[in-house]
Amino acid sequence: xxxxxxxxxxxxxxxLRDWLGxxxxxxxxxxxxxxxxxxxxxDTGWQRRLHDAGYxxxxxxxxxxxxxxxxxxxxxxxxxxxxxxxPYVGANFVGLLHAGPTIAAEGSPEQRRxxxxxxxxxxxxxxxxxxxxxxGSDLAALRTRAVRDGDSYVVSxxxxxxxxxxxxxxxxxLVRTDPEAxxxxxxxxxxxxxxxxGVTVRPLRTLAGTTEFAELFLDEVRVPVGNRVGAENDGWRxxxxxxxxxxxxAFAGEVVAGRRTLGRLARLARxxxxxxxxGLRRRIGTLAGExxxxxxxxxxxxxxxGAGGVPGAGASVFKLRFSQARQELYDLAAEVLGSGxxxxxxxxxxxxxxWTxxxWTxxxWTxxxWTxxxWTxxxxxxxxxxxxxxxxxxxxxxxxxxxLGLPRSGGN
Amino acid sequence: MDFRLTxxxxxxxxxxxxxxxxRFGRERLRAAVDAGGPLDRALWAQLHAAGLFALRAxxxxxxxxxxxxxxxxFEEAGRALxxxxxxxxxLAAALGLVSAADGVAGLVRLPHGRGPLLVEQLxxxxxxxxxxxTAGELRLLEPRVAAAVARPVRGVDPLTPLWELTGPLPxxxxxxxxxxxxxxxxxxxxxxxLQLGLAARAVESAVGYARQREQFGxxxxxxxxxxxxxxxxxxxLEPARVxxxxxxxxxxxxxxxxxxxxxxxxxxxxxxxxxxxxxxxVRGARDCLQIHGGMGFTWEADVQLLLKRAWVWQGGFAGPxxxxxxxxxxx
Numbered sequence: 001x002x003x004x005x006x007x008x009x010x011x012x013x014x015x016l017r018d019w020l021g022x023x024x025x026x027x028x029x030x031x032x033x034x035x036x037x038x039x040x041x042x043d044t045g046w047q048r049r050l051h052d053a054g055y056x057x058x059x060x061x062x063x064x065x066x067x068x069x070x071x072x073x074x075x076x077x078x079x080x081x082x083x084x085x086x087p088y089v090g091a092n093f094v095g096l097l098h099a100g101p102t103i104a105a106e107g108s109p110e111q112r113r114x115x116x117x118x119x120x121x122x123x124x125x126x127x128x129x130x131x132x133x134x135x136g137s138d139l140a141a142l143r144t145r146a147v148r149d150g151d152s153y154v155v156s157x158x159x160x161x162x163x164x165x166x167x168x169x170x171x172x173x174l175v176r177t178d179p180e181a182x183x184x185x186x187x188x189x190x191x192x193x194x195x196x197x198g199v200t201v202r203p204l205r206t207l208a209g210t211t212e213f214a215e216l217f218l219d220e221v222r223v224p225v226g227n228r229v230g231a232e233n234d235g236w237r238x239x240x241x242x243x244x245x246x247x248x249x250a251f252a253g254e255v256v257a258g259r260r261t262l263g264r265l266a267r268l269a270r271x272x273x274x275x276x277x278x279g280l281r282r283r284i285g286t287l288a289g290e291x292x293x294x295x296x297x298x299x300x301x302x303x304x305x306g307a308g309g310v311p312g313a314g315a316s317v318f319k320l321r322f323s324q325a326r327q328e329l330y331d332l333a334a335e336v337l338g339s340g341x342x343x344x345x346x347x348x349x350x351x352x353x354x355w356t357x358x359x360w361t362x363x364x365w366t367x368x369x370w371t372x373x374x375w376t377x378x379x380x381x382x383x384x385x386x387x388x389x390x391x392x393x394x395x396x397x398x399x400x401x402x403x404l405g406l407p408r409s410g411g412n
Numbered sequence: 413m414d415f416r417l418t419x420x421x422x423x424x425x426x427x428x429x430x431x432x433x434x435r436f437g438r439e440r441l442r443a444a445v446d447a448g449g450p451l452d453r454a455l456w457a458q459l460h461a462a463g464l465f466a467l468r469a470x471x472x473x474x475x476x477x478x479x480x481x482x483x484x485x486f487e488e489a490g491r492a493l494x495x496x497x498x499x500x501x502x503l504a505a506a507l508g509l510v511s512a513a514d515g516v517a518g519l520v521r522l523p524h525g526r527g528p529l530l531v532e533q534l535x536x537x538x539x540x541x542x543x544x545x546t547a548g549e550l551r552l553l554e555p556r557v558a559a560a561v562a563r564p565v566r567g568v569d570p571l572t573p574l575w576e577l578t579g580p581l582p583x584x585x586x587x588x589x590x591x592x593x594x595x596x597x598x599x600x601x602x603x604x605x606l607q608l609g610l611a612a613r614a615v616e617s618a619v620g621y622a623r624q625r626e627q628f629g630x631x632x633x634x635x636x637x638x639x640x641x642x643x644x645x646x647x648x649l650e651p652a653r654v655x656x657x658x659x660x661x662x663x664x665x666x667x668x669x670x671x672x673x674x675x676x677x678x679x680x681x682x683x684x685x686x687x688x689x690x691x692x693x694v695r696g697a698r699d700c701l702q703i704h705g706g707m708g709f710t711w712e713a714d715v716q717l718l719l720k721r722a723w724v725w726q727g728g729f730a731g732p733x734x735x736x737x738x739x740x741x742x743x
Contacts, residue, residue, distance in 0.1 A: 001415055001660075003413055050539050062449075072413045075413075233476040262743060263743055266743035281736075283737070285737060288743055289683060289687050292655065293652065293688050298414045300416075303413065303415035314650070320647045321651055345672070360699060401639075403646055404646065405620050406619065407623070407630075407634040
């Protein structure tokens with residue numbers, strides 16, 4: 001059990017720190033969150049800088065154009081970028097973390113040449129067309145149809161929860177190519193050009209008032225057969241293969257952020273007197289212990305992944321606990337803020353509109369002290385954590401079945 | 413960074429598990445419950461012989477290992493539900509204060525928290541460590557001197573006989589140069605390791621019962637309501653386990669008898685580990701009881717032993733209140 005950096009890891013950390021220290025002050029100011037083209041430009045600009053410095057796709061294999069860093073170095077990357085307040089992966093998320101790795105593993109040499117370099121250089125943005133109105137936790141129930149017509153598939157159906165659809169160039173799309181086959185065996189994985197005729201994007205407004213994702217309507221969209229990754233009807237396996245790229249690092253940066261936020265919350269509580277409430281103070285302390293343990297769990301999972309293990313079940317335990325802790329953090333913040341937790345503008349501010357525009361920026365996020373609306377916005381947005389990327393109930397199913405070997409019930 | 417156990421650590425873990433299954437299996441556990449009474453010195457000597465208390469001991473009898481190994485061994489001791497003042501004896505052995513053959517030590521900290529000041533197995537002890545946190549001093553007391561101001565009380569855990577100290581303790585003989593904060597942190601961490609093993613046993617027991625017990629024509633483990641209780645037990649255990657191991661690594665990184673203050677970050681890490689391990693054990697035992705249904709409420713089922721011991725260990729060394737305050741203070 002060794003938690004310290006090896007000489008190579010220490011050198012990687014030093015180099016990255018130096019580069020971040022030099023580069024971050026040169027960044028342009030972050031865009032208004034409602035300005036999607038601005039966000040795309042900001043996120044891809046950051047990706048370009050990473051690429052030029054050799055940090056693009058730090059977790060990708062070298063043959064796919066990545067830097068082939070070890071899982072431990074990938075973790076250092078996530079830790080240091082978060083500590084330095086570097087921009088998030090943002091609009092590059094699907095390309096770098098899902099579609100890209102899938103193509104790297106399952107795509108033809110031609111597909112790899114076409115799609116991977118623009119992701120790493122920050123030139124093309126991807127979105128994900130997996131979930132459907134009728135296929136959420138039960139993804140294999142998806143019904144979007146693709147019918148072969150000559151050299152094309154003709155695709156009709158709808159997708160939902162598609163982040164960054166407004167600015168994406170491509171969509172990794174799961175479609176049903178054989179409605180007669182058992183459900184997992186009739187699915188194919190396609191690269192959908194977002195500018196194809198018949199694609200309609202309708203932004204969805206979240207309960208936080210922001211438009212973080214969209215619905216996608218596909219009306220007889222023609223997709224070339226050459227855009228299929230993997231064999232026809234083998235799309236479920238193709239999708240699952242990407243999970244082997246999972247190195248236990250999902251949400252690692254967010255754990256670092258959570259620990260910093262707890263420090264910020266303690267300062268706020270000391271300033272406004274809430275800290276004298278012993279019960280509240282101890283709950284904040286307890287949560288700090290939990291975030292530290294979550295960081296240790298990340299290190300554990302990463303160590304296992306580095307040794308060739310796939311942290312499938314470990315990842316479920318982590319997701320379950322992290323999403324709970326993340327929500328608890330902002331519920332505690334609401335207790336510290338008192339009635340201020342009901343506000344989306346500063347009590348002494350000059351307008352209720354502030355949070356939709358300039359207030360909620362990356363700058364606000366990395367600031368030492370937060371405004372009340374920053375806390376409230378995080379509390380609202382955090383409500384998705386126990387739902388997105390596998391609900392807590394699905395994570396418990398996975399732990400019960402794959403870790404504990406309990407029998408499959410009628411419902412799962 | 414490589415957080416995985418080394419080959420040696422894995423072997424130590426497996427060997428300890430097998431040894432304790434042989435020395436203190438279910439039959440012996442239930443026999444100990446039926447017998448009650450004083451510490452089983454024969455078993456204690458066997459534990460000494462097996463090296464349970466020698467991991468960090470100085471000199472020729474010591475194994476030259478650290479807390480990283482000690483928490484692995486104590487996790488197994490917790491899984492076996494071994495009775496007796498395990499942690500205090502390990503701390504005393506690490507300081508070279510008790511016999512390496514069969515020594516037994518107890519520990520109290522002054523001032524103590526709410527409720528009476530309790531000592532486990534007082535008449536069976538060879539040595540009582542008094543940790544005076546006000547003076548920052550460790551003192552040694554003859555147990556019979558303490559017994560003069562103590563009376564036996566009935567404890568909730570049938571395997572943890574308790575004595576209440578009713579009068580002021582004589583000062584005792586100070587041990588110069590002991591870092592009492594560190595000693596307390598070590599004891600807290602080893603107790604957390606015991607809780608991990610207990611929590612793991614609770615998961616195994618709950619899952620085993622859920623697979624075998626049938627209602628409505630199928631094993632109750634096929635119902636999601638039961639499955640999710642079990643999954644949450646794992647969800648509490650795994651973070652606690654890595655927290656305990658990480659805290660052990662951090663404590664090992666500092667010199668043992670350094671008089672300089674214990675690194676606050678390491679202290680907080682110990683506090684978090686204990687808090688999580690207590691939660692995994694106490695709530696795990698509760699869930700295990702729930703899954704056992706009516707059987708869980710009986711004396712015959714072992715679930716009661718899990719829960720009662722989890723309560724004892726929760727109060728052992730730093731409890732939830734102290735740990736949460738320690739963590740808050742570090743923010």
